[in-house]
Amino acid sequence: MNVTVLLFASYADALGARSLDLDVRDGATVAELLDGISARAGTGRLPPSPLVAVNQRYAKPDQALARGDEVAILPPVAGG
């Protein structure tokens, strides 16, 4: 399945894009998605285990993804 991953702030700058399109197997976990991202050119500037949100909630590495999920990888937050 195709998953669009949203990028923000320093990660969007590092990759020169606001989103990435990845092809992963149906039911892939967050960890598998991160492996897929790390295999992509230019993603070496991301940390090995960034924060991930699925459908606007923080997700653990073993969470399974479904078609249509809104996925984002988040730099360390710095609000306030």
Next chain:
Amino acid sequence: MRAALRHEPLRPAALLEEVSSVSAGATVLFVGTVRDVNEGRAVTGIEYSAYEAMALAEMARITEEARSHFGVERLVLEHRVGTLALGDASVVIAVAHAHRAPALDAARYVIEELKRRVPVWKREHYADGTREWVDPANAAEPAGHVP
């Protein structure tokens, strides 16, 4: 309970008025502002950006937690996005409660949870013309205590 992201200047006094009521014996107003120095570097401004949909969802979850943990009567949380000058308010929290202790604790809870969880980022602009994204993990200031 209300949470919002604003692209225009925040108005702390208006939020204080919004939560005040005769049944609330204690009203707390917290205002976070852009400071002129960070980690020893002269700062001229800060650019805030957000994953807006999730930031709003997380801010709403935090305000709801504050209501259920501390029994606050009214709570408003607003965060600014965009480019801010020195002294501009970046975050405002207004809390009203019958009593002072839970009012103060709730305000502290909201700001600490916001800093820990809400997907907002800041890029500082320095006097020497450079700009950098802030990573709180590199900060000398320790994370605050959460009541």
